[in-house]
Amino acid sequence: MEEDDGDPPLAIRIDLEEKLQESSSRPEGNTGEIPVGVTVITGYLGAGKSTLINYILNGHHGKRVAVILNEFGEEIGVERAMINDGDDGAVVEEWVELANGCICCNIKHSLVQALEQLVQRKERLDHILLETTGLADPAPLASILWLDDQLESAVRLDSIITVVDAKNIQMLLKKYWDSSLFPEAFLQLAFADVVILNKVDLIEKDCKDTVSDVLQDLHHEIHKINSLATIIQAVRCQVDLLEIFDRKEYGANHLAHLEALLEDSKTAPDKNRHDYSVRTLCIYEQLSVDMAKVRLWLEDLLWEKPHIDVYRCKGVLNIHDSDQLYTLQAVRELYEIVPARKWKETERKMSKIVFIGRDLDETVLRSSFHSCIM
């Protein structure tokens, strides 16, 4: 671990709410134990990120939860004040001071350091929430957490949750489709595993359409950008916490997600959309493909970016001469292809890849993937 570079502090809060009774049922120490799940919480200004964190910290979920706040400049004091100590006597155990800065560059080592410190207390910790403020692109975080060697198996990226202001997002979506404004809000949607469509109470107050019509449209619009995201509607981020913890969205062989992937895509390509917009696109191939060719194809796509900018992709692969169903995941330049399970006899073998990104050209993606056929 590197030394702290003396930058202004980043706060970490340890919340021990009603948790200590559980310690006997958990393994002691952090040697070779189950990695601690990290949920990245992102979202546009004022969407409700702090509200969500407060709700989780005060919830009766029986988990020991730590929160890492990525703050910028003066806001740190405000944010600290906004996090409650918990209605029923939750304890703020300590603050750990860490370097501040842009998470995609100089904060990386501080974040790794913070996570390592937290994990050293693993016998008292079940989950970590990482709130990002003003962060346009969650991808660098995902790469640190997902496949960073330094963290090894101590923590695992569990999911990226994007909190959305249901009222504002209507305006942002419209402006974006019209003129590509507010791209950061779209990156956050593009990388989300879960979208909390918050402040639905405000839709009721402001719109002439029925609330359910407006909400249905919003679901539709969000799924056009990211068909893989689970959308949860909420007022004051009061969501079922079972939907938040232990989603294992980045677990290569998480079968619940695998089966969902094998189902038909939720979103058909929208021919009327401009290609430059952030959207979801899905390709299929029935014939088996060659693993080496797939890797080369993917590396060219993710690393060389041939006029196509893939943010996120998930898929299943029908690899030649293998009875194993392989899963594929990528976040920006990082990718992973691993065997998940055997194909079932009743299943029709196929490859299916869902892309989320910008300038996705269906013809190019289809034909280039086709060249991976044996």
Ligand SMILES: Nc1nc2c(ncn2[C@@H]2O[C@H](COP(=O)(O)OP(=O)(O)OP(=O)(O)O)[C@@H](O)[C@H]2O)c(=O)[nH]1
């Ligand atoms: N009406 C309404 N207000 C909400 C809801 N959720 C949060 N708020 C309010 O919206 C404001 C912003 O919420 P925060 O949780 O601070 O949002 P944030 O995303 O953390 O904000 P920043 O850190 O500034 O980006 C606060 O005044 C909340 O009380 C909701 O569902 N409905």
